[in-house]
Amino acid sequence: MDEPRSGPSAGPPQAGPHPLGGSLGVPAGRGAHISAANLPYKLPPPLFSARCKACWFFAALLLLVVASFWTLNLQWAQFLSLDAVRSMGRFLGEFFPPDLSPAFLQRVLVGTWETLAMSALGTLLAAIAGVLLALPASRLHQGASARWRGATRLLLNALRSIPELVWAGLLLIAAGLGPFAGTLALAAHTTGVLGRLFAEAVENAPPGPGAALRAQGVGTTRVFLYASLPQVLPQLLSYTLYRWENSIRAAAVLGVVGAGGLGQLLAFHMGLFHMGKTATILGAMLILVALVDAASYGARRWLTR
């Protein structure tokens, strides 16, 4: 690495053309007249040096990616073989024509309604539970003891970090197959998310009105109801609507483990290889998700206008 930099200045005058001369713009054949201590160019920094944090990061990243592909022994050969392509084609071909008979469409509609109802009720329960848990999880005013803050936040984190589908699997045992378990699962996960967001909103609310009421000797509950809650209510509503949007998406697939809604229909008909019906259900899911996306995009545009 160092050799070209030290070569011309340290060594005896060279008679022949400088080995790098051509590319450096130094006229060939005049190497003998170079007298500068360093050549008037700067080498690019070395690709790797022990002090470069980004280099280590990229090396680790590369290692992670290579190790991932290495240890998973993915069946590319099987997936990319002519046989697999043919079976994929046949599989997709079976989707057509989708089953559009009125009787089945009505069942899909019922499933869609069930999905929507699950997500709405689950989010509503989560909003209520979230507010109830956000109170102990937040320091309501300066100097409040907030004894339960740590413990409640731990509970909220645990609720939040277990996905809806895992909750559904667990709750099926207590609540039985059907949309009720799905509703509870959505509520459990969303409570964790909303509780934390609500606690943050309550803690960040301006303290003035609450302090004024407390100075008059008003109790904690009424301070919350008449000072903190009105201040944070718009924020709570927008968080709740945002989570409802996520819940609809989750509710659509929750049924795959048997927790009601479109997912349950999907798992049932796919299990029986009713491909036409599966295609209809997939279409209904896509339309539902697209409608929710469009509605939320429109609402956001309208609110921020």
Place this chain on the structure above:
Amino acid sequence: MNSVVLATPALRDPAWTRRVFWAGAGLVLLWPLVVATEFRPWALFEARNLEVTAKFLATFLPPAHGGEFLAMVARESWRTVAIATAGMTLALVLAVPLALLSARALSISALAGRMARGPFWVRQLLRWLLIVLRSVPELVWALVFVRVVGLGPTAGVLAIALTYGGMLGKVYGDILDSGEAQASQALLRNGSSRLQAFLFGLLPQNAAELTSYTVYRWECAIRSSVVLGFVGAGGLGQELDNSMKMFNGGEVLTMLLVFVVLVAFADRVSAGLRKALG
């Protein structure tokens, strides 16, 4: 009379009729939802259900901690991370070209004002493709691929690759379009190629945002690769599903704890990286 009222103001809520009315209306609207979801909380407390639940919960303690089991959990946790990482890598392979092709900031015909019709429709079609890829939930992709390639991690990797490819492609395109366009436009106007305009104009400007979104999505991919295991795509989720079906509470508890720690770890790594990126 008047002065008495002033001295002791009414203690009741002046808006109570409105509050009661809206609460009642809300309950009426709630009823169809309760019917549709078969919402029967008392079913949880029926003697038979309660017995099953209590039995299942009783097996939770102590959490399973046999050497062989823990080794299996460690292996499956690694597989979960590996599925997420491999899926994200393939998603990037899908997303980067699509994002470059669909970014309006790299259009040469748009320099003159309006984009020409051909390039406009190409970009619009690619955007729609990305939206379709993104809006099929990864669990559905996994169900489909489990049918084609069989049980195992391949289905999970492909499912994450397609869904996250759509998400990343769409968001990358949006990020590239929303930045300052002057640098890349100057390059394009002076005759550089689109790839050069991207590499020297758009990329340096948006690199931090692009990377931080990618890291965030990697974290999400770890979470969803656990879920994909429930339909047979390998990893921690599949083992969790098996243990749940066998009513083996101790194993379920251990795996849930490992999962929470895994997610918290990914969360911490991702937050740290994003903070370092600024």
